[in-house]
Amino acid sequence: MAVQNETGDPPAKSRGGSVPSFVYDPVVRGYVFQFLLAAVLVWLAWDIASNTAENLQRANIASGFGFFDDRAGFEIAQSLITYSSDSSYGDAFIVGLLNTLLIAVLGIIFATIIGFLVGIARLAPNWMLRKVATVYVEIFRNIPVLLQLLFWYKAVLSVLPQPRNGIEMPFGANLSNRGMIIPRFIPQDGFAIVVIGFAIAVVAAIVIARWAHARQMATGQQFKTMRVVLALIIGVPVLLYLVTGMPLEVEYPVLTGFNFRGGIALKPEFIALLLGLSIYTAAFIAEIVRAGIKAVSWGQSEAAYALGIRPSLTTRLVVIPQAMRVIIPPLTSQFLNLTKNSSLAVAIGYPDLVSVFSGTVLNQTGQAVEVIIITMAVYLTLSLSTAAFMNWFNSRMRLVER
Amino acid sequence: MTTQSISYVSTAEIPSSPPPGNAKGFPAWARQNLFATPLNSLTTILIGLFLAWALPPILNFLIFDAVWFGDSREACIVEGAGACWAFVNAKFGQFIYGRYPLDERWRVDLVFILFVIGLVPIAIPKVPYKGWNALYLLLVFPILAFILLCGGFFGLEAVETSLWGGLLVTLVVAVTGIAASLPLGVLLALGRQSKMPVIKMASVIFIEFWRGVPLITVLFMSSVMLPLFLPPGTNFDKLLRALVGVALFSSAYMAEVIRGGLQAIPKGQYEGAAAMGLGYWPSMYLIILPQALKIVIPGIVNSFIALFKDTSLVLIIGIFDLLGIVQLNFTDPNWASPVTPATGYIFTAAVFWVFCFGMSRYSLFVERRLDTGHKR
Numbered sequence: 001m002a003v004q005n006e007t008g009d010p011p012a013k014s015r016g017g018s019v020p021s022f023v024y025d026p027v028v029r030g031y032v033f034q035f036l037l038a039a040v041l042v043w044l045a046w047d048i049a050s051n052t053a054e055n056l057q058r059a060n061i062a063s064g065f066g067f068f069d070d071r072a073g074f075e076i077a078q079s080l081i082t083y084s085s086d087s088s089y090g091d092a093f094i095v096g097l098l099n100t101l102l103i104a105v106l107g108i109i110f111a112t113i114i115g116f117l118v119g120i121a122r123l124a125p126n127w128m129l130r131k132v133a134t135v136y137v138e139i140f141r142n143i144p145v146l147l148q149l150l151f152w153y154k155a156v157l158s159v160l161p162q163p164r165n166g167i168e169m170p171f172g173a174n175l176s177n178r179g180m181i182i183p184r185f186i187p188q189d190g191f192a193i194v195v196i197g198f199a200i201a202v203v204a205a206i207v208i209a210r211w212a213h214a215r216q217m218a219t220g221q222q223f224k225t226m227r228v229v230l231a232l233i234i235g236v237p238v239l240l241y242l243v244t245g246m247p248l249e250v251e252y253p254v255l256t257g258f259n260f261r262g263g264i265a266l267k268p269e270f271i272a273l274l275l276g277l278s279i280y281t282a283a284f285i286a287e288i289v290r291a292g293i294k295a296v297s298w299g300q301s302e303a304a305y306a307l308g309i310r311p312s313l314t315t316r317l318v319v320i321p322q323a324m325r326v327i328i329p330p331l332t333s334q335f336l337n338l339t340k341n342s343s344l345a346v347a348i349g350y351p352d353l354v355s356v357f358s359g360t361v362l363n364q365t366g367q368a369v370e371v372i373i374i375t376m377a378v379y380l381t382l383s384l385s386t387a388a389f390m391n392w393f394n395s396r397m398r399l400v401e402r
Numbered sequence: 403m404t405t406q407s408i409s410y411v412s413t414a415e416i417p418s419s420p421p422p423g424n425a426k427g428f429p430a431w432a433r434q435n436l437f438a439t440p441l442n443s444l445t446t447i448l449i450g451l452f453l454a455w456a457l458p459p460i461l462n463f464l465i466f467d468a469v470w471f472g473d474s475r476e477a478c479i480v481e482g483a484g485a486c487w488a489f490v491n492a493k494f495g496q497f498i499y500g501r502y503p504l505d506e507r508w509r510v511d512l513v514f515i516l517f518v519i520g521l522v523p524i525a526i527p528k529v530p531y532k533g534w535n536a537l538y539l540l541l542v543f544p545i546l547a548f549i550l551l552c553g554g555f556f557g558l559e560a561v562e563t564s565l566w567g568g569l570l571v572t573l574v575v576a577v578t579g580i581a582a583s584l585p586l587g588v589l590l591a592l593g594r595q596s597k598m599p600v601i602k603m604a605s606v607i608f609i610e611f612w613r614g615v616p617l618i619t620v621l622f623m624s625s626v627m628l629p630l631f632l633p634p635g636t637n638f639d640k641l642l643r644a645l646v647g648v649a650l651f652s653s654a655y656m657a658e659v660i661r662g663g664l665q666a667i668p669k670g671q672y673e674g675a676a677a678m679g680l681g682y683w684p685s686m687y688l689i690i691l692p693q694a695l696k697i698v699i700p701g702i703v704n705s706f707i708a709l710f711k712d713t714s715l716v717l718i719i720g721i722f723d724l725l726g727i728v729q730l731n732f733t734d735p736n737w738a739s740p741v742t743p744a745t746g747y748i749f750t751a752a753v754f755w756v757f758c759f760g761m762s763r764y765s766l767f768v769e770r771r772l773d774t775g776h777k778r
């Protein structure tokens with residue numbers, strides 16, 4: 001270009017005479033592009049909507065959300081609320097949603113515990129522990145989670161013996177091909193007092209911890225917060241429990257005929273899903289924890305030692321707070337992954353949202369559009385609210401640099 | 403007195419004596435790494451006990467008690483039998499090709515070979531002509547693969563996609579997903595960085611939507627809702643519908659990976675490109691993207707691993723990928739035995755594991771190679 005201009009060829013400016021200059025104006029171009037994109041999107045949406053309407057009409061499928069009040073007419077194996085086949089589709093939706101949330105919350109708790117243990121074990125001084133943790137991570141991270149779920153469900157839990165010959169577990173629990181039966185705790189009359197006592201103890205512990213912290217900040221005097229708090233939180237409920245005459249009855253499962261009576265029955269689908277999701281996600285969490293701890297440079301610990309801070313306090317006050325800043329963002333995205341992966345329940349028949357709603361309800365009503373939009377909306381709400389929380393958290397925890 | 407010399411002066415260097423026996427070799431290593439402190443020793447002993455308890459049954463099941471040869475379930479239903487490898491042996495063809503016609507399987511083999519020919523040189527950093535290689539992989543190979551696999555051209559017998567299965571489908575879904583999601587992901591990532599509000603908004607909504615929903619609902623959507631979206635009477639292939647869903651889903655993740663690379667490019671590069679008089683597309687194509695994509699190769703490989711694992715979900719909408727076809731074969735009465743499911747799942751897991759572990763090692767290798775000057 002430059003050479004051409006020097007040799008006297010018509011420079012770009014002279015072309016401006018034949019073509020209006022605003023064609024080259026980036027602002028004008030920007031508006032044109034945006035308008036074009038918007039037009040294409042609107043046209044696409046319109047086309048899809050009209051096609052869908054026509055297709056639905058041809059197939060004679062009702063539209064709208066009226067089906068929510070209709071009678072569902074199918075049973076659900078596990079439900080946190082009272083549900084029968086006479087309940088409505090709306091109730092079925094809530095059952096599915098609650099089941100999804102249940103598995104997500106329990107899975108997150110287990111995955112976090114296993115993940116932190118394995119992640120710390122990968123940095124342990126013991127060679128054997130390190131290797132075992134590495135093998136765990138590399139095996140479970142590289143196998144599809146669906147395959148793991150199916151493995152636990154069909155290759156492990158299904159081939160367990162009958163309840164009669166089931167594997168005896170501690171505390172009267174029993175593991176068999178019908179799942180796991182655990183004892184049920186039935187609170188008696190005075191139990192509310194224990195619960196209230198526990199709540200008061202927790203509040204008192206928080207107040208004491210705040211007071212101790214404020215006093216230490218002001219005067220430098222330390223207070224054995226940990227011991228007092230533990231004594232309060234554990235001691236008060238135990239004392240009340242004994243005083244009120246142990247108002248908690250344990251119902252052990254009893255084998256009658258071919259199955260158990262009493263206790264809480266955990267279905268094999270539930271166990272397989274919980275096991276598979278926790279173990280799979282824990283492998284990722286372990287890597288996140290390891291990376292987070294390694295991200296805190298060794299100089300930080302050395303500086304703390306130089307100041308005379310004990311190793312245990314160094315870990316608690318110097319390393320962990322800085323590591324958490326690195327760990328928490330990817331950790332929440334793993335929590336979200338676990339929640340989304342819980343939709344694989346449909347493969348092993350655990351009645352979660354996708355299985356109940358996008359499966360049975362969709363097949364019965366045929367209202368694919370509404371059902372799938374609602375399902376997606378639920379997951380989107382979960383994801384976006386987590387993302388919003390993350391943004392808030394990140395802005396709060398961001399390193400304030402000088 | 404003065405003549406008396408110093409009693410001893412060595413004239414030669416004294417050979418260094420060997421370290422004490424307990425400071426070298428295995429004992430020293432074991433003391434440092436296994437028995438350094440009482441707690442450390444306890445951990446070692448507990449893990450040793452755990453391994454002694456857990457490993458023998460696993461090894462017995464996988465190797466020593468396993469049934470390696472046999473023509474039917476009779477071989478595997480004997481008391482105390484381990485893994486039924488005879489089942490895998492008998493069904494191996496199905497696991498790889500699905501129900502692809504026996505006489506046409508050479509076409510699948512040829513596609514595998516063509517793929518490897520393109521993939522190996524692009525994965526080795528020293529091999530030249532990366533541009534042509536990429537062109538082959540992203541343009542020539544898909545066309546060849548399509549012609550060979552689908553047939554219907556040049557006298558090749560047409561093979562319906564409902565007959566495809568096994569590892570073939572797994573690889574087709576994964577490779578198509580990644581190949582389609584790369585260009586889409588680049589466009590979305592650029593769109594998200596754009597200063598034009600409408601384009602930015604559209605990209606953000608698209609990315610966040612697909613990232614916010616589970617793949618399984620996307621697959622349900624593509625198999626149930628996609629036919630409704632199209633003009634009445636259009637009916638297209640089930641596998642293709644799944645591929646559309648997978649491609650859209652993975653392009654959102656790819657966009658986020660590539661956005662990471664775009665953000666890592668210093669501002670001076672953008673300004674330098676602008677100062678050279680390059681417009682938006684030339685500056686992106688010549689300056690920014692080559693650097694950004696190079697940085698995110700590990701990220702791309704990682705999202706490919708995730709996608710590869712996620713391909714197994716297509717079995718839920720009735721497409722028989724590797725896992726699907728293995729599961730389908732559990733119902734074969736000729737091979738039904740208590741150990742067949744475990745054997746099949748372990749085999750499938752091993753195949754997936756080899757692919758994913760290999761890729762993650764490759765991504766680590768690239769990461770180390772690229773770790774030269776970009777980190778600040």
